[in-house]
Amino acid sequence: MLPPVNFLQLLLPDFALILLGYLVCRYTALNRTVWEQVESLVYFFLFPVLLFQSIVRSPLDLGATSSLIGAGLLLGLSGIGLSYLLPHLPGLGRHIDRREHAGAAQVAFRFNSYIALALSERVAGTQGLLLIAVLIGVCVPLFNVGAVWPMARHSDTGFLRALVRNPLIIATALGLAANFAGFRVPVWLEPTVSRVGGASIPLGLMAAGAGMRLAHLAQQKALTTGVLAIRHLLLPLVAAGLAWAFSLDAAQATVLLAFSALPTASSCYVLASRMGYNGAYVAGLVTLSTLLGLASLPFALGFLRGLVVSA
Template sequence: MNFAQLLFPDFSLILIGYLICRFTPLDRAVWTQVEQLVYFLFFPVLLFHSILKSPLDISAASNLVGAGWALGLGGIAIAYSVPYWPGLKHHIAARQHAASAQIAFRFNSFIGLALADRLAGPQGLLVIALLIGVSVPLMNIGAVWPMARHSQRGFLGELVRNPLIIGTAGGLLANLAGFAIPTWLEPTVTRIGGASLALGLMAAGAGMQLGALNHAKLLGVAVLLIRHLLMPVLALVLCLVFALNPVQATILLMFSALPTASSCYVLAARMGYDGAYVAALVTVSTVLGMLSLPLALGVLRPIIEA
């Protein structure tokens, strides 16, 4: 598989978003609104449609859900353990770790959906939609928990209002109930989903920042190591343990190697932490995704197929 050809369309959109934000009047203020439009409307529509249009095999999906939860819990546990790694305990500030731990296990859904479509078409979109649905509540709790003392909202309220959870839950319920989108509405929904991928990737590029990288270098290396090396290795083990089929294994490996969520810095800043430092880690993670994705798909996936 030509990974440069596979990844180029999506990472080129990230680069385009970065260049437009930095060198045209369409600055960060514009892209913040675009990000909100995609997150609260376009993206939930894509998730709902992706789950609804493909029949669900509950027995097969249970293994995928189990693997997704195990991957998320494993990533959270490893991220929380960083201050106890040999030689790091006295070099990591508790507040910096609380804000940065989320980098290690959260994921960029925009890139994931775009790549799943290119890797496995509609079936890939269904698998990634299910993974996102079961992972978002877990990841949100894992991200907020160490910063909870500064939060003004409870966990339950955050989860109930999350548009990704609403879109996924709605798609699952509608699928199980036998609901189908009317033929006349299908083109509109499909175009909204397509727009969400392109705009989401460009918004990820617009949000990249390289300042503040000099803060807490050891912590940054640790969480990025988890995100881009340990998570794919863990996913490889889980593919074997849960006996995932080829499409599920491919998407789980891709999912494990994704760059971290671009909204990490928003959450950190909103809760009173060093948002600039987290934004810098998000930027580096986006670039490292160009290495971890070929690692997961080109090096680790053949081990499963052997």
């Protein structure tokens, strides 16, 4: 039986850190000059360490979780495809600025890894942690490529050049290679690596708050509605269909549904900002996505899970 989860308690720390970053940047001497350096630290060092450690932490049993992997990859491709499609939709597309879309498209399919790990353990125990580790390992490379491609393409910097120089993709590739090679972070080094990677979450969220300009959301209503509807409504529905189609067991279906309804990644802001896009707008989307998780997670893990598991 699914244990009760207080979603407000789970998401409140992330929202509070975003708000704290906003207030500190606006009303103290720690202004944008300081936070630009924080963004660089998170983007080039702290978050890559977190990604690497998350992927190498548990062995990837591709055989035992092949159905979940297939469903997760199809879910990811659905999110990427839907987000890329937004500017081409009749009626909606003409209201979407193509450059703003290039920076914001990632919000529709990327996810908050920290909340993913915490939530999976709450709803499915140690098995949930293993299952979400598998999804992180196979989906993060896809999602990072999907996030970088429209920005590199729109800015004419060259997709392959942007890809091989992106620290998040480098960390993901190294993590997968290390996992398949059987490498694990030595026990004596693990506390230090955990603290370095863990620092990326609060600093990344505070940097998103420091860069936030909520007025930008009102200027891009169609794009805002589109990416957040994909992230918090359409992807949970797709996940429910995939869980049924792949005949996932209760634990795998639960983890996939939780995965589909998560708030977007806090690093969306840092990636957009560092690649020369409208980071303030993406920071606003990260904030709204964190709030919308209070609705999408109960929807996915309550109503949709009930339909899938009883089917």
